[in-house]
Amino acid sequence: MPFRVGLPAPFKEGLGSGRARVGMWACTGNPLVTEICAGSGLDWLLIDGEHSTNSLESISVQLQVAAGYPIQPVVRLPANDTVLIKQYLDLGAQNLLIPMVDDAGQAAAAVAAVRYPPHGVRGVGSALARAARWNRVEGYLGRADETITLLVQVETAQAVANVAEIAGTDGVDGIFIGPSDLAASMGYLGQQEHPEVVAAVERCIAVAKDLGVPVGVNAFAEATARRYLDAGVDFILVGADVALLARASEALAAKYLPSGEDGAAPASY
Numbered sequence: 001m002p003f004r005v006g007l008p009a010p011f012k013e014g015l016g017s018g019r020a021r022v023g024m025w026a027c028t029g030n031p032l033v034t035e036i037c038a039g040s041g042l043d044w045l046l047i048d049g050e051h052s053t054n055s056l057e058s059i060s061v062q063l064q065v066a067a068g069y070p071i072q073p074v075v076r077l078p079a080n081d082t083v084l085i086k087q088y089l090d091l092g093a094q095n096l097l098i099p100m101v102d103d104a105g106q107a108a109a110a111v112a113a114v115r116y117p118p119h120g121v122r123g124v125g126s127a128l129a130r131a132a133r134w135n136r137v138e139g140y141l142g143r144a145d146e147t148i149t150l151l152v153q154v155e156t157a158q159a160v161a162n163v164a165e166i167a168g169t170d171g172v173d174g175i176f177i178g179p180s181d182l183a184a185s186m187g188y189l190g191q192q193e194h195p196e197v198v199a200a201v202e203r204c205i206a207v208a209k210d211l212g213v214p215v216g217v218n219a220f221a222e223a224t225a226r227r228y229l230d231a232g233v234d235f236i237l238v239g240a241d242v243a244l245l246a247r248a249s250e251a252l253a254a255k256y257l258p259s260g261e262d263g264a265a266p267a268s269y
């Protein structure tokens with residue numbers, strides 16, 4: 001039986017070759033919404049465990065739903081934490097994004113967390129875990145690494161200063177730049193488009209390209225997204241389910257309600 005039977009290809013496969021992968025955030029915690037986004041035709045979905053109402057259970061169901069569509073799910077954890085990483089891997093998240101990785105030591109800790117001993121510290125629970133399809137994936141323990149993609153987030157001024165060491169850490173499959181937190185840490189809270197922030201993002205992209213390490217970024221403004229694509233990012237997030245719904249529902253209200261009304265529905269509605 002070929003290895004990896006029943007498991008999707010990891011995000012790292014082919015990453016950095018060919019055109020950039022374009023994706024969106026899945027933040028509602030709702031499998032139906034994620035299913036709608038999974039059928040969008042986009043390349044990848046980022047299921048968010050950091051700023052969204054997602055639990056281990058809701059992420060697990062969304063991965064099952066997304067598996068029916070030609071889209072690659074990546075899951076962001078709330079923190080760079082060995083126990084959480086074990087739980088996310090075991091529920092079947094193969095592609096992990098770890099937030100707030102500021103130096104090579106923190107990157108190495110994330111690498112150790114995704115690897116079984118002797119190469120790391122991941123606890124062994126494959127018989128109980130969807131990761132190994134309850135031990136139906138022949139040889140999973142010896143080859144789990146092949147099924148996992150580890151992406152780390154560069155999103156502070158400190159991380160930008162250390163970007164070459166972070167990107168070059170053995171076992172890191174790519175870096176993902178977070179302009180919102182980066183802007184905040186540079187003293188420009190809420191100003192992801194500030195020229196110094198954009199310049200720092202572009203510096204990180206250039207360093208990663210020089211090292212041959214795949215690099216991604218978040219950019220909701222189309223002009224900025226296109227700028228980062230031109231700079232050579234390999235994967236990008238260009239929108240979010242919650243943001244699309246918020247803006248589209250506001251546009252509906254603006255279209256049909258007389259201007260000046262707040263659009264609140266009657267109490268009995």
Ligand SMILES: O=C(O)C(=O)C[C@H](O)[C@@H](O)CO
Nearest residue numbers: 051155178179180181182218
């Ligand atoms: O700092 C960033 O940018 C990110 O990490 C992405 C944000 O979390 C995303 O929610 C957009 O604000």
